[in-house]
Amino acid sequence: MSITISTATAVAKQLAEKEALKMATQYFKDHLIGRWSEYRANRFFDALLDEIRKEKDVRFESADLNDMLRAMSNSDKKTTALFDAYRRVALSASKDIGPMIIGMLTANIVLEDREATPDEELIFQGAETLNDHDFLGLTSWLARRQSDKHDLEQNGMVIEFGSMEISTDRVSPSTTAPKIHYDMPDLADMGIFLLKLKNLGLLSEKIARREDPRMLGRTHYHIVVSKACMQLERLAARAISATV
Numbered sequence: 001m002s003i004t005i006s007t008a009t010a011v012a013k014q015l016a017e018k019e020a021l022k023m024a025t026q027y028f029k030d031h032l033i034g035r036w037s038e039y040r041a042n043r044f045f046d047a048l049l050d051e052i053r054k055e056k057d058v059r060f061e062s063a064d065l066n067d068m069l070r071a072m073s074n075s076d077k078k079t080t081a082l083f084d085a086y087r088r089v090a091l092s093a094s095k096d097i098g099p100m101i102i103g104m105l106t107a108n109i110v111l112e113d114r115e116a117t118p119d120e121e122l123i124f125q126g127a128e129t130l131n132d133h134d135f136l137g138l139t140s141w142l143a144r145r146q147s148d149k150h151d152l153e154q155n156g157m158v159i160e161f162g163s164m165e166i167s168t169d170r171v172s173p174s175t176t177a178p179k180i181h182y183d184m185p186d187l188a189d190m191g192i193f194l195l196k197l198k199n200l201g202l203l204s205e206k207i208a209r210r211e212d213p214r215m216l217g218r219t220h221y222h223i224v225v226s227k228a229c230m231q232l233e234r235l236a237a238r239a240i241s242a243t244v
Helices: 001-052 065-072 076-090 096-111 118-127 132-144 192-200 227-243
Strands: 158-165 203-208 218-227
Touching: 001 076, 001 096, 001 118, 001 227, 065 076, 065 118, 076 096, 076 203, 096 132, 096 227, 132 192, 132 227, 192 203
Parallel strands: none
Antiparallel strands: 158 218, 203 218
């Protein structure tokens, strides 16, 4: 009899634990995942609709979101762009700025009824990967570096973020060049957002040394900011100003 009671008690305990887990999971889905997913989606759709209206497309001057979606449903390219954008929003590390960037960029793509360009795909990846703190860091960092830009229209922005004295060994008669020892500065020390952008291919690093390797001198380290990264920053700045 005692064994039966003990077994029943254990089963009841397991059922209670499963029910508690089920309730916790449902609460997590409804109040955490659901809440922030809906918040990001609202940011995305608000930015999308605002951008379309700013383009003064007469079809959408007085349209609400449902009107806009119905008007776009007759194009595979538009519906694909909207689906891909919404998927990115759902995975966005950013609560505000990232979804808004995705919305603004998607608006231009669907209005032109085309696919995203390679640069736009990079921008989407940046909008999905960076969080709001990263975007604030990016806009602040580029604002401080505007005076250091070179070949802006052709090659993006080249930013020299420091120069370091390097040591060279004495040149021996049998050697045409000294041995040079150097280490690239750590991007993460300047801002984790820079490392994220580098990993996405939105910026790169460059070392510029003296043309004559036998001469002592400086090695200059550069960050090369791509056009796509500059566009990402401009969209981020617009999103930030809209949230203030």
